[in-house]
Amino acid sequence: MMIFKANTIGPTAYNITRNSVKLSILGMTSRGVFLQNPSGQIVFLSSESYRGPMTINIDTSFTSSRLTPDEKGVILEGDLLSLPLSRVNVSLHGANIWHSPSRPEGYLSRSEMHNYANKVYAKLHSLDLVIGKDHWTKIELDFSTAHLPESLSLLESLLGSGPGLTPFGDDLVAGFLLTLNRWGDIIHPGLEVEAVNDHLVSAARKKTTSLSANLIECAAAGQADERLILALDDLISRNRDPNTCAGYFQSYGSSSGFASFLGMRLGLLG
Secondary structure (H helix, E strand, O other), rough: OOOEEEEOOOOOHHHHHHHOOOEEEEEEOOOOEEEEEOOOOEEEEEEOOOOOOOOOEEOOOOOOHHHOOOOOEEEEEOOEEOOOOEEEEOOOOEEOOOOOOOOOOOOOOOOHHHHHHHHHHHHHHHHHHHOOOHHHHHHHHHHHHHOOHHHHHHHHHHOOOOOOOOOOHHHHHHHHHHHHHHHHHHHOOOOOHHHHHHHHHHHHHOOOHHHHHHHHHHHHOOOOHHHHHHHHHHHHHHOOHHHHHHHHHHHOHHHHHHHHHHHHHHHHOO
16 A cells, blocks of 8 residues: 655645545546545645645655556545555645735736736747637737626636636636736726626536636635746736746646636736
8 A cells, every 4th residue: 555645735625625535536637636526626636846725735756647547536534535446545644734825015007017917928929829819819809898797708708618627718717717816906996806706606617627617716716726826926016027927827737827827817907
């Protein structure tokens, strides 16, 4: 029996492991294993160092290849996650609960935010083929001239668009919601953010993958992978140079990071 130790656990993952007795395997990638409880909530077992609300960071020696193809899921017994067929256990004992860092105190003017975002975009422009520059320009134009109901309809229409466990349109919506919920009081004072959250979270549950819906729900609570948190804070406060900011998006995943960035850019409009 192989025993791996969890180093950190996100708040969402912590609550799920405290209140579930069994998790099924939703999917496996080179980055880790996605687990789901009967209510549709998701935990991500990962050997990566990057932390997030749904992530349990475990020993770097763990890879999804250690699990047998016939593995049914995880049994939770106290602080132990057991994958019986693969003879793998993950100990949660002593794991630190990770929380998003406090946001920076200072922030840029609106024009400075856009100038900085353009510099980051220039580092990511090779990814335009993911959505098409002309198509994106139209989305940005439509969004900037629409009132809130039309803007929400436009974002809702993007849900589920694109391949993968987290389609491109879903990552974009998550980036938008993260921006509103972490920095909305600064960039959109007076906006009823909860109404926006309720609309898009409800739509995501109906229109897209279970994983995407969970990530969008986290974003609506101002929570996300720490790379996206740091990158967003850079767009608002310019703590780091554009190369470093772009690197956070790229390391999150080529298309997922780019889509998240575009969603954040939409969040800066207004």
